[in-house]
Amino acid sequence: MSRAPGRAVGWTLGLLVVLALVVGAVWAGSGPLRSLVSSAPPALGRAECTVTTQDGDVPLTREEAKAATTAVVRGADASAVPGVEPTVMERLTHGPPDDAGPSLRCRGHSSEGLEAQEITPSGLTPRAEAVRDAMIEVFGPLSLGGYAPGGVGHGHGENSTHYDGRAVDVFFRPVTEENRRQGWQLAHWLVAHAEDLDVQYVIFDDMVWGSRSPAGRWQPYNAPPPANEILRHLDHVHVDVVRGEPA
Incomplete structure (x- = not known):
């Protein structure tokens, strides 16, 4: 026996309502779903920064990149920056194994709204x-x-x-x-x-x-x-x- 068209429409509308509630809970709420989404690492295509390691490219937020590059200079160990993989810290510290070279890149930024500056007595702006x-x-x-x-x-x-x-x-x-x-x-x-x-x-x-x-x-x-x-x-x-x- 075939299902009545009205019942099929009802099931579809009900499913859409449930999906809308879930999406709303994720983006408007502060529960576990929201935490799960916000804590997920950025995808490579939209990552602010990326470090190339022996295991491939690892995405970083700009804050993570700033913390990691500073920790490297200060001699911190590989687990010093929360959320940053030890392989990233290793690569930023020692560089590629075969030859020194660039390992980190970050997206460009806008400089709109900045005014030109005059040279100070130091010789720098x-x-x-x-x-x-x-x-x-x-x-x-x-x-x-x-x-x-x-x-x-x-x-x-x-x-x-x-x-x-x-x-x-x-x-x-x-x-x-x-x-x-x-x-x-x-x-x-x-x-x-x-x-x-x-x-x-x-x-x-x-x-x-x-x-x-x-x-x-x-x-x-x-x-x-x-x-x-x-x-x-x-x-x-x-x-x-x-x-x-x-x-």
């Missing part, structure tokens, strides 16, 4: 000073360059952000595997904190990360001739901040 001070606070004494009191007007490429007081160089000399790995720890830390510090570009070891990249991937850096260690940024991490708009 206030935003660049904030980056310098934040690096020193976390990493301790660093070999810094690329700026001077009153500003610099030569020694860098045409239209360099150094001339605007928006860039700082952090040197890791000589170019060795250990210094490269230390340089990548700093580069990763800068990328993880780029949104907070209004970072525009990070350049190191023939690679460049830009805040305007939606996917936040590192790209090959094309150094100008003669493409030596300095111009290829093999011996130093370059970081600059956004210019901002005229007031």
Whole structure:
């Protein structure tokens, strides 16, 4: 005997009502379903940051990336950051096993609403000073360059952000595997904190990360001739901040 059409419609409407109640409980409530959804790790396609490990890509929130890169600098063990896998901490600490290189990437960020800044007596804009001070606070004494009191007007490429007081160089000399790995720890830390510090570009070891990249991937850096260690940024991490708009 066939089921009456009215009964089938009733079952369908009832199922839709139940589904609506479940969805409402998840997104509006604070019960176990809500906790389950909110605690789930971000999918790779929409992750704010990603670390490439020997087991594949691991998604991180930006807060997790900031905490992990800071913990690495401070020598914390692999379980120091809640929610971050030990393999991630291992990769951020030691880098890829075969060669030093980028392991963390973070999506770009918007710089809308920022005003342009003048160079201070230090030779840096206030935003660049904030980056310098934040690096020193976390990493301790660093070999810094690329700026001077009153500003610099030569020694860098045409239209360099150094001339605007928006860039700082952090040197890791000589170019060795250990210094490269230390340089990548700093580069990763800068990328993880780029949104907070209004970072525009990070350049190191023939690679460049830009805040305007939606996917936040590192790209090959094309150094100008003669493409030596300095111009290829093999011996130093370059970081600059956004210019901002005229007031």
